[in-house]
């Protein structure tokens with residue numbers, strides 16, 4: 535495919551040792567050559583591919599030198615985008631690197647959109663859509679496990695599985711075609727029937743297996759939405775602060791201190807948590823606080839995990855019991871805090887109300903019990919095999935939605951076979967399943983979806 539030449543700063547904006555301006559496209563080397571001069575007078579258009587060259591970048595109109603650089607020349611198709619690529623390695627710093635970019639833009643390049651380099655790798659066929667999406671996941675990964683999942687996907691692990699399933703469906707469809715073409719042979723029909731059931735069942739099972747990894751996969755990618763709830767003053771904000779190891783939330787001995795919902799991202803032993811501190815839930819007269827309390831109830835409903843905090847030095851109240859009711863059926867860890875104070879709570883009753891959920895005692899003031907809490911968070915979610923190298927995870931909401939739809943259409947196909955529906959109608963469901971799986975790897979997806987996906991990328995990637 536032919537595209538214009540794009541350019542962007544591919545390193546973060548800020549002071550650093552080195553910053554890179556990257557160009558990709560047919561004229562990448564030509565544009566760079568107009569700006570570059572090397573000590574030996576050699577032209578970049580004449581150098582060997584995959585070589586790096588010391589020199590200076592100057593404004594061709596004025597001759598003024600703007601940077602001292604190292605320039606990498608990479609000729610397509612063996613490059614990240616499959617196009618010619620030039621990387622200009624500048625001294626880190628916002629001003630110089632911007633001037634080099636500006637010169638490239640003034641001499642024939644166009645500013646790249648977010649993710650446009652990766653988009654070209656996709657459009658030029660080096661990687662498929664799920665691999666491109668994994669590039670972004672890799673950048674955003676906040677834990678080792680999330681990184682491993684992204685790396686596996688980037689290297690095509692999910693793609694290969696999807697391609698294999700699609701191949702199975704395609705072969706099955708070919709058989710069906712034979713049956714339709716030669717309906718007079720009875721044994722062909724019989725064979726087709728049992729083969730259809732066998733193959734469709736196999737595909738369905740594989741899809742189900744993938745979907746089973748999606749909950750953990752999604753948690754790894756997006757973080758586990760974790761909400762801290764409890765009556766005012768029990769130590770919710772203190773808990774947030776001790777899990778993130780800094781004083782983010784305001785802690786005071788005045789009940790009702792937290793008025794709004796505070797959100798923080800933490801890595802608890804490999805479990806990424808999106809941690810939400812809420813305003814204490816109770817009936818209140820204060821209007822501002824009441825809005826906060828209402829918000830708390832809403833975030834509660836969307837949580838993956840609840841950390842329910844109780845006060846060890848007070849007897850259980852009606853509000854505590856109401857909280858237990860509100861979170862029943864959800865994943866809950868009960869935290870009985872302030873164990874440094876004289877105990878008034880009935881721990882037996884707490885365990886009963888917890889109905890099998892873990893109960894941890896802490897003194898956040900004296901930094902006691904935080905280890906046990908972290909342990910129970912990680913064992914609650916990573917019992918078993920997350921991160922095991924032989925498993926392919928689906929983590930991306932788009933992929934999960936497509937797999938769920940594919941599961942439904944393959945089930946429709948099986949039902950149809952079962953009901954003795956004419957075979958050319960079964961064909962329709964099978965074809966639809968094949969298409970849905972194809973969308974995961976970017977086969978025949980709409981251009982606007984592609985634009986939308988890459989728009990979420992970083993600039994220069």
Ligand SMILES: Nc1nc2c(c(=O)[nH]1)N(C=O)[C@@H](CNc1ccc(C(=O)N[C@@H](CCC(=O)O)C(=O)O)cc1)CN2
Pocket residue numbers: 611612613614621660
């Ligand atoms: N300086 C620099 N570092 C970088 C990148 C980059 O673009 N520039 N990358 C980018 O984000 C990542 C590396 N990813 C890459 C992926 C594929 C190819 C590539 O050239 N693939 C070719 C040929 C491989 C080969 O030589 O065998 C291919 O797959 O055909 C290059 C980089 C991370 N580090």
Ligand SMILES: Nc1nc2c(ncn2[C@@H]2O[C@H](COP(=O)(O)OP(=O)(O)OP(=O)(O)O)[C@@H](O)[C@H]2O)c(=O)[nH]1
Pocket residue numbers: 764765766767768769770771772773784785786787788789790791792793812813814871872873874875896897898899900
């Ligand atoms: N003795 C003791 N005090 C604690 C402990 N944990 C927190 N506190 C204190 O309890 C008070 C309330 O703590 P916060 O973390 O603000 O409680 P909260 O649940 O966020 O309160 P609201 O935001 O008002 O609902 C503060 O004075 C904390 O220092 C503990 O383990 N022991």
Ligand SMILES: [Mg+2]
Pocket residue numbers: 770771772783784785791792811812
């Ligand atoms: Mg608070």
